[in-house]
Amino acid sequence: MKTQNTILRALARQPVDRTPVWLMRQAGRYLPEYRKIRYQVKDFLELCKTPALAAEVTLQPLRRYDLDAAILFSDILTIPDAMGLGLYFTEGEGPKFKKPIQTLADIEAITVPDPKTQLHYVLETIDLLKPQLTIPLLGFSGSPWTLATYMIEGGPSKTFSKIKAMLYQQPETLRLLLEKLADSVSAYLIAQIQAGCNAVMIFDSWGGILTTDAYQHHSLHYMEKIVKVLKQHFPTIPVILFTKNGSQWLELIADTGCDAISVDWNIPIGNARKRVGDKVALQGNLEPAVLYAKPDVIKSEVKKIIENFGDFPGHIFNLGHGMQQDFDPDHVTVLVDAVHEYSRK
């Protein structure tokens, strides 16, 4: 039986009746009911900024699937938007900023947003959601490094030339930005928890493009700062860290004091489990593209991960990255049911 606590118990490495499951980007375009809501507004950002609609799309996957957590519907780039960079989305091209960061003066001009005023729409979405949920609500933010990549590149990048040039030419300038972002993310996640989130996750989408040394100094260091601030304020609220393409750094990530690490599909989760022991819980790690497969393949891939993790506490089943818009919603039913079936004690 699912209880309010299944995922929170798993995050605390306590025994559970069955492995909890949620899916990154579980609310999204692959759901026809999402597309109906999405086209009521002009763009993705307006959807994020309209609490009634953001709450509605957060709830949609919970009506279809037996999931163990809701995740706040929002975007990782709300903080730089609140800083005045002018976030916008163009179809098929990803997020962009009207005013990317170019100089030290740009960074000096930035102030840490007050979540209660500048990100009020996120907190209002949480307010609307909480009375409607019987399962935990996850809050989230982008990591300081990941936010900085978009702010400096001005949008998605293949080479990350601008931020890497800054990293190697003017590391102190970059650090000033990362410090401000760490303070901003801390304040933002504190506000999300105060509004009712039961756990939070930090998405470091682009830490994996760095050397080990640069990852430690420019990404992990700031995530660790945030974890420490959150733990001072809320010792019992779990914090999940996710560095995409970061499986080589699991031991370093586990040392931050976080409660769980989300793992992409580059390594078998059993190997990750051996490396971190029971120091942290592990979330993951199904290759999202498995959802293209027929039901019996989906089931066998789910089974492999559950068996590979082994009979220990501390596994939260998830994808290794987000849902894609061309996935079949019925395949998600197969996935979620398979997790519960194979993991039931």
Added chain:
Amino acid sequence: MKTQNTILRALARQPVDRTPVWLMRQAGRYLPEYRKIRYQVKDFLELCKTPALAAEVTLQPLRRYDLDAAILFSDILTIPDAMGLGLYFTEGEGPKFKKPIQTLADIEAITVPDPKTQLHYVLETIDLLKPQLTIPLLGFSGSPWTLATYMIEGGPSKTFSKIKAMLYQQPETLRLLLEKLADSVSAYLIAQIQAGCNAVMIFDSWGGILTTDAYQHHSLHYMEKIVKVLKQHFPTIPVILFTKNGSQWLELIADTGCDAISVDWNIPIGNARKRVGDKVALQGNLEPAVLYAKPDVIKSEVKKIIENFGDFPGHIFNLGHGMQQDFDPDHVTVLVDAVHEYSRK
């Protein structure tokens, strides 16, 4: 002193007077003399297909820098082009195919290209180069998996949805394509070696997007087949394998029988060295973006890698990925000289 054999000795894990160095994409747009040649022809592909010009740009970096190897100037996608898919390049968008692979029938229709006729321009470039070189010439090819990603996606991709859908829905169809590509790459590299290449490298740019299981079955398996064919024909010609974002699989890659593994910058090269022992040589692993830094930073980063590798045979200094067009050519001088200075015994 540099000798004809420095890099070949390092590839064979034999002692050398100083660490050999070459740079992926060392011939390219960051060099003003390259841009002069490039604009004599209509596009990048015409440059590859004009042996006199391809040979000239291969030689350009050797005139500026004290490099230990030349690498054939060409593209990883010459094989699918020879298969009739219609390779073309649009500025800033990367390679594309006019006729991407969409169905089993498309794959059944493909035949293995005869390098002597359908890729003659590559062999002619080698013919022109050999008499002009006093250092080894490296040949190369894309890996079967990497070629297949471009052939099926039709160009670069962020999600690789099409090939991953095929992988999980019709693995036998994909395997048929990969088999044909493995035969094609083998024939192509055999022809390059017969024409005079002293070592060859297989670029698996996109193996790193796979699960460990899928990497083994759909990328590494075919590279291993190629290594075995090459070793049957030319037991003493070194084969270097490079899977970008593949540092979690070094032990598996070393088991293929290859001579060297090229390592990106995700892990310190000393860790890679400990994991593979002296089973293979290691190539790498400077983060290319270090070339944005000032000379003293470039020098200290080079020194770190040489010290981190340690005083063992079997290191070929290189970047962890290719040169970028906005790098300063003078910074490459600093890099190459620093490798020689710090590694001299």
